[in-house]
Amino acid sequence: MANILVLTELSGNNVKPVTLEILGKLQGHNLEVASLGELGGESVEQLAKFGAAKVHSLKGEGLDKYSPEGHAQAYKSFIESQSYDYIFAGATSQGKDLIPRLAGIFNAGMASEVTNFTMEGEQFSGTRPLFAGKCLAKVEIKGPKPHFVTVRPNSLGLVEDPQSGQAEQSSADVNVGSIRAVIKEIVKGASEKLDLTEANIIISGGRAMKNSDNFKILHELADTVGATVGASRAAVDSGYAEHSMQVGQTGKTVSPSLYIACGISGAIQHLAGMRTSKVIVAINTDPDAPIFTKADYGIVGDLFTIVPLLNEELKKVLEK
Amino acid sequence: MNIFVCIKQVPDTETKIVPSQDGQFIETNSIKWIMNPYDEFAVEQALQVKTANSGSTVTVVRVGKVHDTEALRTALAMGADEAILVEAEDNLDSYMTAKALKGGIEKSGKNPDIVFTGKQAIDDDCLQVPQLLAQMMDIPSVSVIVGFEQNGDKLTLKREIEGGALEIYETQSPVIVACNKGLNTPRYASLPGIMKAKRKPLAKHSLADVGVSNDDRRVHYSNFSLPPEKPPGKTFDATDEAKQADVVKEVVQLLRNEAKVI
Incomplete structure (x- = not known):
């Protein structure tokens, strides 16, 4: 059984569906979830239903806006206080940008955007498309732990009968450090629709x-x-x-x-x-x-x- | 300014990919190699920054094997000043690649002000190298860039996120900027540019020279295979206007009752 932390983004008060896809696939392992900022009660219930035993809300100065440096530093200070074998996240815009930097902080390996995987004991083995899907390959991670994995949204699917459970909630203060590239403004896209990568x-x-x-x-x-x-x-x-x-x-x-x-x-x-x-x-x-x-x-x-x-x-x- | 561009050489987008016999990589013999398309935007942006800041140099760095085409020469022909090649197999993982790029940049003896890269390489699609390199160099990175403005020391960068929305960043050099399509229109290499490129310096190093060994490998690939083919689907002829309504009705019923996606 592996110790696994799943990082989740918040959209409003909700978690992204890809977080639930990942949790469902990993049921049976020791599963925890962390987010930067407060998760609403309903979200915690949902995460628990899909197998999360603990849900951590991390707080620190300057985390209200995304930055690869600040977010990576914040997660780093939490992750190193625990002992996880694997850190999972969705391959969203943010996940794709943040997780490589976080993996770099730990000098650890990362499997990008897997579309399926197995976790037997503590051994991860993933499948990922290369050349934009013209071929597939098996991917394994070596070297210092924790190992990092991002999962393509919509590829695992949601498990149909998630085990219902209770999640212990905790909050922790994290050290963010200096942020040298800062978001000044966010300009909305022309479309309010779901992004292509998440669309049904x-x-x-x-x-x-x-x-x-x-x-x-x-x-x-x-x-x-x-x-x-x-x-x-x-x-x-x-x-x-x-x-x-x-x-x-x-x-x-x-x-x-x-x-x-x-x-x-x-x-x-x-x-x-x-x-x-x-x-x-x-x-x-x-x-x-x-x-x-x-x-x-x-x-x-x-x-x-x-x-x-x-x-x-x-x-x-x-x-x- | 010391401007660097990291580029990769990848199979042309029209390439039919064939897994190698042992399944450890792909057949690379009859592939047409090109500069990674996103890296063209990085080279173009670097050249524009050079023009706007007199006395600047553009150095292109690549990690990989030498094939018949050489993306570094293309970048030199577009107007880059010098090139650094770290010779390696084509199947390094992102961690090794980032470490080798960092080593290659250090070999130049120059402190980078801006490092441009493509937002991803279209071969392994990992999207890790710009962020890893930034972490290894202890500088910020901003990725998926579709807008770049320089005002004195201040850089304003537009990063594209879901649904075409933009995050607008302010930062200063040194910084890594990972470029997306839409940032600019890459120039073609001119004939005089191609002639001049042949005389521009191209330094070569081995992986060992830049301190990278197989112990740095973090990700191991195997079982390269083609995705399963779908069984052939149903095709309907709706070229005759009289049949169109019936065809559409049938397809909608199939989507609803057979495929169950509507």
């Missing part, structure tokens, strides 16, 4: 969208089903969509439950970024487009007529 449904447009205005029909469909809109590199490079929307090897790697590719031919670097989606729908006029080789449901036809029809039909089915 993604509607993506390719070069065949022809211009940025035409993305409107994808946004309408996205509103109907609660999806986030993405784009191919061809669409981004043609200026039809922002780079933050790009799915693929030089954009984001995603694994939603449903991925609808509209007017995307399916370049190898795009397929790499979305092939782990559970269900793929492709709409394209070219029956030989490579995207159809990855699609569960392919529709050969013009997206400009199919997408609005799809929207109408889904509205009916979902009674919107």
Whole structure:
């Protein structure tokens, strides 16, 4: 049985679902959770339900805003007062930036963005995609402990019948140290939707969208089903969509439950970024487009007529 | 200013990846190698900072094997002044890579003011090196940068987070800046640039020279394999306008009742 600490970010009073995915997968080990700032009572209950035995709220000056240095230093001062074998976190924007620095402080190894793993006794063995998912490899960590692991959101899934339990709550003051790069301002993105990497449904447009205005029909469909809109590199490079929307090897790697590719031919670097989606729908006029080789449901036809029809039909089915 | 850029050489994005026979890495023989796409933004930003600060130099540093193409020469042709290569296998882990980059930078004898990197390498996709290097050098890092402004000593950096939102950081050099697409438009190497690059200094060191050994390995990879192929899906012909409504209806029913995702 391994001693494991799972670091969680707070969004409002809630923990991110990826934290619960990680906890569920590690049930049976000695599981603790730490956050910077106060966790609400409901969150603590939820964490306990998924297996956390202790929940630590860490407090210190200057932790209200994220900084890789400050957050890493704060977690360091807590972690070294305990004895953990593994530190886990979600591979979110913050996790991807923070955990490598924290691992560096301990001169310890880190497995980035695993999509699955086993923990037998104290032995971790992970699976992670490389080359944006063109191949997979087994990853193991050596050297001084604790070892660090980040997990890609949506890849483990939530366990269906979490054991319910009680978590002991504690709070600790941590030393933050100097922060030399400080956030002055946060500018909201154009979209209030879930990020592509966390979205459950993604509607993506390719070069065949022809211009940025035409993305409107994808946004309408996205509103109907609660999806986030993405784009191919061809669409981004043609200026039809922002780079933050790009799915693929030089954009984001995603694994939603449903991925609808509209007017995307399916370049190898795009397929790499979305092939782990559970269900793929492709709409394209070219029956030989490579995207159809990855699609569960392919529709050969013009997206400009199919997408609005799809929207109408889904509205009916979902009674919107 | 002493400006450094860390670059990596990676398989072209169009490459079909094939695991090696022993499963310990990938087949590297017939690969077309390119500069990691995110590193192009780092080189471009370094050159822009050099132009804005007279007397600056841009040094590019790479850890890896020499293949037929050489990303360092490309960076020199774009306008970098000198290059440092730490020769190593292509499958170092992030910890070894960061330590080797730090050693390579130290070999230059210059104290870095800004170190630019790409936000990630598109081969192992670890996103660890900029942060590890910053920790090892005891300087701050800001990653996924889509905006860079310099005003005297003050640097204002825009970091992209979820949903395209931006965190705006203020900092001073020395700092590591990990660049994202959207930061700038990388220049092409000009023909005179390519000719000049051949005469620019390129220092070579071994891993041992920069104090890195196999004891530094923290992450071990094995069992490289291709992801499982999906069974072929169902395709519907909706080129005929009369059929479109029925096809859409059927697909929606399948999404709801067969795939159960709606």
